[in-house]
Amino acid sequence: xxxxxCHYCGASIKITGKCPQCGSTSLFTETPGTQKLEEELHExxxxxxxxxxxxxxxxxxxxxxxxxxxxxxxxxxxxxxxQMVAKGHDFPDxxxxxxxxxxxxxxxxxxxxxxxxxxxxxxxxxxxxRAAKRGxxxxxxxxxxxxxxxxxAAQDYRAFYARDIKLREAFTFPPFCDIAVISAASASxxxxxxxxxxxxxxxxxxMSGDYRDVPVISFGPFEAPLYKIENCYRMRVVLKCxxxxxxxx
Numbered sequence: 001x002x003x004x005x006c007h008y009c010g011a012s013i014k015i016t017g018k019c020p021q022c023g024s025t026s027l028f029t030e031t032p033g034t035q036k037l038e039e040e041l042h043e044x045x046x047x048x049x050x051x052x053x054x055x056x057x058x059x060x061x062x063x064x065x066x067x068x069x070x071x072x073x074x075x076x077x078x079x080x081x082x083q084m085v086a087k088g089h090d091f092p093d094x095x096x097x098x099x100x101x102x103x104x105x106x107x108x109x110x111x112x113x114x115x116x117x118x119x120x121x122x123x124x125x126x127x128x129x130r131a132a133k134r135g136x137x138x139x140x141x142x143x144x145x146x147x148x149x150x151x152x153a154a155q156d157y158r159a160f161y162a163r164d165i166k167l168r169e170a171f172t173f174p175p176f177c178d179i180a181v182i183s184a185a186s187a188s189x190x191x192x193x194x195x196x197x198x199x200x201x202x203x204x205x206x207m208s209g210d211y212r213d214v215p216v217i218s219f220g221p222f223e224a225p226l227y228k229i230e231n232c233y234r235m236r237v238v239l240k241c242x243x244x245x246x247x248x249x
Contacts, residue, residue, distance in 0.1 A: 002015055003015060005056075007055050008226060008229050008230075009229050009230035011230065032100075032101070033054075034052055034054045034080060034081060034082060035052070035054075035056070037080055037100070038050055038052045038080055041078060041080065045078075048077045048078050049075070049076040049077045049078070050076065050077070050078045050080055051067050051070060051071055051076040051078065051079050051080065051081075052080050052081060053067050053068075053079065053080070053081030053082070053084060053085055054081050054082045054084075055082070058084070064084070067079075068089065071091065072091060074093070079091075083120055085124075086120055086123045086124040087123065092133075093133070094135070095133050095134065095135050095136065096135070096136050096137075096138070097124055097125065097135070097136075097137045097138070098137070098138045098139075098140070099120075099121060099124050099137070099138070099139045099140060100140050101140060101141075102117070102121060102139050102140060102141045102149060103141050103142050103143060103146075103149075105117045105120065106143075106146065106148060106149075109225065111168070111171070111173040111174075114148045114160075114164055114167075115164060117148050117149075117152070118148050118151065118152045118160050121139065121149070121152035121153070122152050122155055122157075124137065125137040125152070125153070125155065137153075139152075139153060147163060148160070151163070172217065172240055173240075177217075177240045177241060177242060178240075178241055178242060178243045179238065179239070179240055179241075180238070180239040180241060180247075181236055181237070181238050181239075182199055182203075182236065182237040182238075182239070183224065183234060183235070183236050184196040184199060184221075184234070184235045184236075184237075185232050185233065185234045185235075186232065186233055187231055187232055187233070188233070189233045192233040192234065192235050193221075193233075193235060195235075196220065196221035196235035196236070196237060197221055199221065199237050200218070200220050200221045200237045203216075203218055203237065203239070204218065211246060211247075211249075213246065214241070214244070214246045214247050215241065215242065216239050216240065216241045216247070217239070217240040217241070218237065218238070218239050218240075219237070219238045219239075219240075220235075220236055220237035220238055221235050221236065221237050222235065222236060223235055223236075224236050
């Protein structure tokens with residue numbers, strides 16, 4: 001009855017219940033997103049006033065401030081949303097905070113995944129019980145014994161830092177190096193692949209020739225995490241290095 005929209009390129013299509021490619025009607029749309037959770041909250045707590053804050057409800061420039069203003073003024077009982085709900089807001093009367101699917105960002109292909117999950121969880125937990133009232137935070141996770149989840153629940157910043165900095169050093173990640181990403185993009189998949197390969201070869205030749213004094217670890221070429229957006233293919237070459245005049249040259 002609605003529309004499906006890509007939050008990366010803005011493409012939008014009407015939902016007809018039928019696959020536009022093969023015509024199949026065996027489509028599953030009950031995904032556990034904020035919209036589905038809003039429906040469930042209305043079913044379980046019919047009298048509760050629920051505000052949803054996500055990419056779909058904050059398209060207007062003023063929507064973000066309006067939603068927060070409503071909640072702060074007690075014109076809603078529940079504020080449901082994506083990570084934007086967690087960022088630095090002060091609600092003195094909030095006594096219960098829930099984090100759904102806390103593992104979602106923990107296993108992303110990013111060396112900062114643990115740091116970002118820890119930061120998000122500690123911020124969310126900090127939203128409950130900020131005034132004189134006692135607060136409770138509930139974290140839904142498939143892996144409650146994961147060290148990042150456990151340390152975030154305990155708000156143990158020092159222990160998390162000690163853990164993460166050892167991993168960063170062992171695998172040569174920032175702050176023990178800088179990372180440069182060189183991207184190639186084209187409407188032609190063949191042209192994009194060829195360009196990325198030429199960039200990689202060019203870099204390797206430079207590193208073994210004129211710039212062999214610059215310590216660099218190179219990877220690639222490989223597909224970007226989002227390989228195709230808006231009919232544009234994207235590939236990457238990644239360099240681990242130390243930023244210097246020689247490197248920039």
